[in-house]
Amino acid sequence: MLNETLHGDVAVLTMNKPPVNGLGHGLRSALWAAIERLEAEPTVRAIVITGSDKAFSGGADITEFGTPAALAEPHLPLLTQRIEACRKPVVAAVGKLALGGGLELALACHYRVIADDAQLGLPEVNIGLLPGAGGTQRLPRAIGLGAALQMISSGQPQRAAKLAALPGQALVDACVPAAELMDRALALAASATATPRLSERSVAAEPGLLDQARAQAAALPFPAPLACVEAVAASTDRPFADGLKAERAGFETLMQGDAAKALRHAFFAERAAAKVPGLDAGTPRRSIQRVAVIGAGTMGSGIATACLLAGFRVDLIEPNADQLKRGHALLVKHLLSQVEKGRLKPEQAQAMTAALQQHGDDAVLAEADLVIEAVFEDMALKQSVFRRLDAVCKPGAILASNTSTLDVDAIAAVTQRPADVLGLHFFSPAAVMKLLEVVRGKATAASVLATALDFGRKIGKTCVVAGVCDGFIGNRMLEPYLQQALFLLDEGCTPQQVDRAIERWGFAMGPFRMGDLAGNDVSWRVRQQRVKDGKVVRAQPLADKLCEAGRFGQKTGAGWYEYEAGSREALPSPLVDALIVNHRAALGLTPRSVGDEEIVDRLLLALGLEGRALLAEGIALRGSDIDLVYLSGYGFPRWRGGPMFELERRGEAAVKARCAEFAAHPRDAQDFWRRGS
Numbered sequence: 001m002l003n004e005t006l007h008g009d010v011a012v013l014t015m016n017k018p019p020v021n022g023l024g025h026g027l028r029s030a031l032w033a034a035i036e037r038l039e040a041e042p043t044v045r046a047i048v049i050t051g052s053d054k055a056f057s058g059g060a061d062i063t064e065f066g067t068p069a070a071l072a073e074p075h076l077p078l079l080t081q082r083i084e085a086c087r088k089p090v091v092a093a094v095g096k097l098a099l100g101g102g103l104e105l106a107l108a109c110h111y112r113v114i115a116d117d118a119q120l121g122l123p124e125v126n127i128g129l130l131p132g133a134g135g136t137q138r139l140p141r142a143i144g145l146g147a148a149l150q151m152i153s154s155g156q157p158q159r160a161a162k163l164a165a166l167p168g169q170a171l172v173d174a175c176v177p178a179a180e181l182m183d184r185a186l187a188l189a190a191s192a193t194a195t196p197r198l199s200e201r202s203v204a205a206e207p208g209l210l211d212q213a214r215a216q217a218a219a220l221p222f223p224a225p226l227a228c229v230e231a232v233a234a235s236t237d238r239p240f241a242d243g244l245k246a247e248r249a250g251f252e253t254l255m256q257g258d259a260a261k262a263l264r265h266a267f268f269a270e271r272a273a274a275k276v277p278g279l280d281a282g283t284p285r286r287s288i289q290r291v292a293v294i295g296a297g298t299m300g301s302g303i304a305t306a307c308l309l310a311g312f313r314v315d316l317i318e319p320n321a322d323q324l325k326r327g328h329a330l331l332v333k334h335l336l337s338q339v340e341k342g343r344l345k346p347e348q349a350q351a352m353t354a355a356l357q358q359h360g361d362d363a364v365l366a367e368a369d370l371v372i373e374a375v376f377e378d379m380a381l382k383q384s385v386f387r388r389l390d391a392v393c394k395p396g397a398i399l400a401s402n403t404s405t406l407d408v409d410a411i412a413a414v415t416q417r418p419a420d421v422l423g424l425h426f427f428s429p430a431a432v433m434k435l436l437e438v439v440r441g442k443a444t445a446a447s448v449l450a451t452a453l454d455f456g457r458k459i460g461k462t463c464v465v466a467g468v469c470d471g472f473i474g475n476r477m478l479e480p481y482l483q484q485a486l487f488l489l490d491e492g493c494t495p496q497q498v499d500r501a502i503e504r505w506g507f508a509m510g511p512f513r514m515g516d517l518a519g520n521d522v523s524w525r526v527r528q529q530r531v532k533d534g535k536v537v538r539a540q541p542l543a544d545k546l547c548e549a550g551r552f553g554q555k556t557g558a559g560w561y562e563y564e565a566g567s568r569e570a571l572p573s574p575l576v577d578a579l580i581v582n583h584r585a586a587l588g589l590t591p592r593s594v595g596d597e598e599i600v601d602r603l604l605l606a607l608g609l610e611g612r613a614l615l616a617e618g619i620a621l622r623g624s625d626i627d628l629v630y631l632s633g634y635g636f637p638r639w640r641g642g643p644m645f646e647l648e649r650r651g652e653a654a655v656k657a658r659c660a661e662f663a664a665h666p667r668d669a670q671d672f673w674r675r676g677s
């Protein structure tokens with residue numbers, strides 16, 4: 001965990017706790033003991049602390065949070081103070097990465113030799129916390145108030161070379177090529193005579209800067225950013241020791257709060273989703289070099305873009321020449337926008353465009369390692385495409401459908417190789433949205449699932465495994481949620497009232513604005529298809545009337561709201577208000593006043609109860625997977641943790657009681673609420 005070597009009279013402590021030298025109790029104790037011993041060792045004049053090829057240190061071990069190990073001494077704040085107090089020079093040799101507690105450890109050393117390409121950051125705000133081991137006090141003393149405020153309240157890591165260029169900075173004593181890191185650190189340690197401590201420096205107070213940062217942070221709905229600003233402010237107006245106390249108090253308050261718990265949950269949900277029962281590192285993977293995408297519509301062109309951005313060679317197949325042209329133009333536009341934003345170099349975009357081949361026929365399919373079908377949402381059409389794939393694709397090719405509602409098993413069943421078939425449900429716009437539901441069919445082989453998950457991660461997606469059902473995880477839960485939103489209109493709300501209530505709670509977008517963005521006609525057509533298929537469908541007369549009036553949403557300039565030409569601003573619609581009033585009258589309903597709390601509870605509990613059903617049916621592997629789907633694909637606020645986390649936060653008794661209230665309501669989906677009561 002901690003190796004010790006001697007180079008002349010300089011001792012080198014090398015942290016060696018894969019993967020990123022997380023500062024758990026074991027490593028902290030080892031560092032503490034080594035500093036104590038080496039300080040007393042007469043043959044040692046200085047100490048270098050360094051990490052591995054992968055990281056100096058990725059920071060605190062967050063798996064310890066909330067456990068006794070996190071509090072077990074020496075905890076990180078104590079360790080950093082001990083290192084800074086060491087009477088012999090301590091040099092941090094920082095390569096690759098020093099994040100959170102890792103950077104705080106480096107800040108406690110007397111000198112820092114840092115590889116110029118290393119990333120340094122204090123990202124605690126992303127998990128609802130503030131840096132709690134002196135970071136809020138030492139970083140401003142090292143790089144000045146403005147730069148420290150920016151780094152701490154944004155959580156964004158910075159390159160060492162950029163920080164080293166800040167005027168008057170005391171963070172980077174030497175910014176060196178990575179290959180020279182150890183030599184330069186050893187040379188510095190061998191010649192150092194003093195033990196300069198950041199805690200002994202002072203920070204120039206700049207009230208204007210602090211006020212501005214406070215105002216920005218106070219506008220956010222969760223407390224960590226403002227607590228970060230207040231902790232940094234404490235570095236300007238009081239002695240270091242008192243600043244540390246203020247930092248600790250702020251840290252502990254945040255740690256107990258709901259937002260930090262939710263953000264930690266989200267962090268762990270991402271890790272958990274990668275673990276799929278039956279798959280492990282030993283599961284055989286298939287090689288994917290060449291991807292074929294069938295259909296150059298909205299989704300096909302977006303999926304092709306995502307694959308190109310990750311360096312895959314892509315064949316885009318579309319029989320309709322105009323559509324192929326449109327899809328290609330969409331794809332090029334996206335790549336160019338990435339160049340404009342500085343995320344791609346022009347030559348990279350050019351190489352990606354060159355890695356794409358467009359085809360009016362499907363002869364090229366025989367060469368694909370992975371085929372992603374994105375044709376119209378029509379079972380007969382999809383089955384005919386898969387019959388064709390079965391006939392022409394090479395053995396071992398993975399055959400994926402981007403269907404959003406259809407039965408992946410029924411699609412697989414028309415092939416002689418159902419084990420090679422699965423769903424890859426992308427979200428629109430596919431090159432941008434993080435979520436990818438990886439739909440495991442009854443017959444999908446473990447190697448196919450494992451390869452698809454690796455592929456999803458390679459193209460930068462957050463992958464969640466789902467079983468086969470109508471709507472998989474995300475869209476199936478959306479149904480009762482949207483149903484409640486419609487009931488709320490029946491009962492007296494306006495679309496803007498419903499949207500405003502859930503947006504104030506933290507959603508990126510309420511259900512009606514979302515419908516207008518995605519196209520109200522999509523679910524309208526799905527309802528019609530289901531009726532045709534003889535399925536049980538709950539009538540949605542109001543939503544039907546909206547679509548019958550051609551109000552599909554933004555694309556038609558009108559939906560639940562009105563849109564002025566070229567604008568996405570949702571304006572209230574007197575016409576929709578009249579539609580709702582007439583609809584209520586037809587139902588014989590007297591509108592009542594519905595409070596925001598009821599709106600939010602009905603929408604959230606609708607999601608949560610359907611999520612529970614998905615767990616019971618085994619469609620979702622775990623509650624945190626469901627949360628991840630909503631956090632990464634549906635605009636659920638990350639600092640609220642997700643619908644299942646919210647259910648748990650409320651507690652079973654409260655959920656039951658609320659569902660019982662809703663179940664007693666005469667105009668509501670009573671069977672649905674009885675499930676939860």
Ligand code: NAD
Pocket residue numbers: 294295296297298299300317318319320323374375376377378381385402403404405425426427428
């Ligand atoms: P779209 O209408 O924009 O594109 C479909 C394309 O498929 C058209 O260009 C059409 O010409 C082409 N096509 C039809 N038959 C074909 C064939 N035999 N071979 C090759 N190309 C053929 O539709 P879309 O919105 O891109 O949806 C495609 C699929 O993705 C559907 O299954 C849909 O449910 C799913 N999906 C859509 C979204 C969304 O938000 N639009 C989100 C997730 C999943």
